[in-house]
Amino acid sequence: MGRRFTQHVTMARLQDTFDRRAVVIGSAQAGLGVLLAVRMGYISVAENSKYQMEAESNRVNLTLIPPRRGWILDRNGAPLASNKADFRVDIIPDRMKDPQATVDRLGELLALPEVAIRDLKDRLEQSHGFQPIEVASGLDWDRFAAVSVRLPDMPGVIPQRGFTRFYPTGQSVGHLIGYVGAASAEEYEKDPSPILITPGYKVGKDGIEKTFEQTLRGIPGARRVEVTASGRIVRDLETREDTQGQALQLTIDGPLQDYAARRLGLESGSVVVIDCATGDLLCMASMPSFDPNSFSDGIGRVEWKMLSSDDHVPLRNKVLKGLYPPGSTVKPMVAMAFLEAGLDPEESTVCTGGLRVGNRVFHCWNRRGHGQVNMAKGIYQSCDVYFYHFAQKLGMDVIAPMAHRLGMGQEFDLPVLSQFYGTVPDPAWKLKKYGREWQSYDTVNATIGQGFMLANPLQLAVMASRLATGKKLMPRLVLDKTPPTPESMNFHGDHVQFIQNAMNEVVNGAGTAGRGRLPFEDIKMAGKTGTAQVVSLNVSHGKGGPWKYRDHGLFIFFAPFDKPRYAGAVVIEHGGGSGAAYPIARDVMTFMFDPKLGLEKLHALEQEWGGTAQQRLARKYASFAEEAGLETPKPAPTEAVIAERVEEADVAAARARPDTDAAVAPPPETDSPPANASPASGVVTPAPADAGAQ
Amino acid sequence: MSRSVIPAAVARQPWRVILPLVVLVCFGTTVLYSAAGGSMTPFAQSHLLRFAIFLVMAFGISRAPSDFVRLVAYPAYAVVLLLLVLVEALGAIGGGSQRWLNLGPIVLQPSELMKPVIVLVLAQFYSTLPTGMIGSWRAVVPAGVLIALPMGLVLLQPDLGTALAIAFGGVVIMFLAGLPLRWFLAGGAAAAVAAPLAFFFALKDYQRQRVFTFLDPESDPLGTGYHITQSKIAIGSGGFAGKGFGNGSQSHLNYLPEPHTDFVFATMAEEWGMLGGLLVLAIFGLVLHWGWNVARTSRDRFAQLLAAGMTATIFFYAAINLMMVMGLAPVVGIPLPFMSHGGSSMLTNMICIGTLMMVDRWNRTPGARRLG
Incomplete structure (x- = not known):
């Protein structure tokens, strides 16, 4: 064919070839045209709905609007936790091109301190990329706008109007209410709802905020916006408002809570106040604490260093998780046990300063002895020998059940994350736990609230309220419309009045808490002091010496003594004795009956301490930031780690005492402090009344 | 009737294509x-203006x-080839590849000019080649060199799309010139063998990636597959009658890349739907049909090959672009003739149109040379 081609090529033949081939090419082109038309029809008609949907999903961006959290109110409707409208900036690491550079740029634009930037970078490293990280909240308009206008250069940065949780009384409610924070990876795994990774959304991390998370959460709103490919919002299409979470009303009395927390001052301790009619918890103050307002954007390195290096354990809620030997505060309870067991309160014994039990002598706190002591004097003079003597006679089987009935060793049905319920020892318990027989010295120890006995301040307050009223008050934290009607404890005869009177004598008579008198003619507070030894006397004298070896100071109380309205407990860790505790109870009760008078006292004290709790915390933070902040960078741990560390400390605290005290033979007891021991705590000056109390 | 009113010079113009x-x-x-x-600037106004200027130029060409x-x-x-070398040299000096020459107010892309020029030079070559030699090596080698030189230079830039357009124009001329069919079959077979080799050794990474994405655009919807996916979404969401003028979300919200150049057809289809698409296809059909008519009615071999080559060049532009935006071809940067915004493409296509008009005029001019 080729041969023929070359041989017979003529112009006409070429023309012929051209025509044929032109038809071929032309047809191919027309065919392709038809193919394109068919393709066009297929895409735009047959697959129209699919592509229409894809175009819509391109164009429309659905953003969740974090719901406003429900408020937490005190019993009178005042907010303990509310929401503040503000401007905030978050980042989503996954969407950022160069996170480090962007963070630096944000730092410039928002004028963030260097520590904050470094914290932010730490969080960036730890975060899962899809989780938003808060850069700053509570921004003013200028700084907010500075970021907003530069958005196109900073993908992954999300400035928005939002709400920030606000705790008006700050650290006063830290332990009780807890705090909120961005959901952790674990929380998101448990509940993979898209709202959890919406910037600006916070979940409860501790306390009430955590236990009532579902109530407070609310329903997220949604905003449909038209966005460009680069994410710039063109216009709003439709907005569904969020539904605010339900408000939660607590039984807490906000002002009282704040007052008590502030009144604790420089001490490490807690105050619990219970309403004697309903069992409502009016106050659960635990100090020192943290400021939940500053926790919501995560816990910074300086904050963490400050909190973790403090031997006053500001991260522990001491009301529920502080366990202390109750000391002599158990004596009214023991007395009630004796009364109920049929002991005549006038039956007496002679205190010579000690009592031989078995082959060892147990001392009374007053080595010179109290002389003839009946039950009332045993209580108001806190005579140990009286209780040693009759406890020997009546036995632990009388005391332990009464302790349980009054709330010791009990876990209460409260919406809290955890409570340590301590120990009420009895022979069966000791045998089970230590495999050893109950000894008579164990009974002796228990009657003065030492040895194995451990309680938290809430239990002490419940005990005080039940003794004061003779009613089985159950502490409650959430206010509902129907007030509970507590049943009677069924104490016999006038036993309740007897205890009321004896405890009244402690404060208003010849008792151990003379300085605890209320500044009112007509309202008298009853109470019972307690001093709990922390270490054996041969390690350190409990009144002074190193802080961590000093005795705990305890006080249970109720007022008015004859018609109790409020009962409670104050525990001061290492306060050097009950002298550190009952003046606080006195001021708290003063505040309850006359807020103005109470505040005057507080203001005077705060002047001495160098400002309010808030001011002192701010100053402390500043000095930490200056000293340690930048030089010793320390990664801010996650919440899980914090919780773990606090837990460890708690467990250690709970463990330490029974073990050591059980191993060592019970040491001689001291009790409510001599007045001249008070200065050791360096807080209060003894009033003349105390001398009389001795 | 109209003949009496409209001057003959105007009436003579090929209104069927204009x-x-x-x-x-x-x-x-x-x-x-x-x-x-919704603005005449920056695209619409200059588009119209360029068309007007280049139409005048086309009339000018048609007078030649x-x-x-x-x-x-x-x-x-030779001049265009020299310009291509110059571009390459300037790129080497400037430290980076470059496709443009900055000539004061005009930015010239010599590779664009090469598309009609390769057709011109090959038409001249084959029309002067003695008919007896059409089956010998002398019909292939010089033509091959004429094609290979600019192709190589354009590939260096690198601009695969334009290189292919040049090759396409050249091969179509060779085919129509009457080269033996078996050579094309052999060439096709060789290309089938060479394509995989070229794919793995000659193509740049990004070009390879484009081929992969073409085969499976959804594999990387936010990366290189993004263009094709978004283009298909734009066309597909337009439906039968489109979303309406000015209502295209894909183009207006920047999801569609290059909505005014390479993907102008998708922009159109989103707002005008399949009706708009068919209109565009129909007009291209009319123009190309006219082009073939001009070629077939040409009286000499040079005019014939020239007209056919110009038509093929326009076709290549339109076909590749439309196949690309509909997801039938990999993304190669080739604009849609007469619709895409861009001076170089408009210039090339109007040179082609002008040349076709010129051949059309020769066809109708009495006394022109006959074939042979």
């Missing part, structure tokens, strides 16, 4: 107007006599 083109360009202008967010055109074929080829 009118469809004006419609297409005006349609393109409305699309560009919409793509600019056959002898002159044949005379300048080789020199024109």
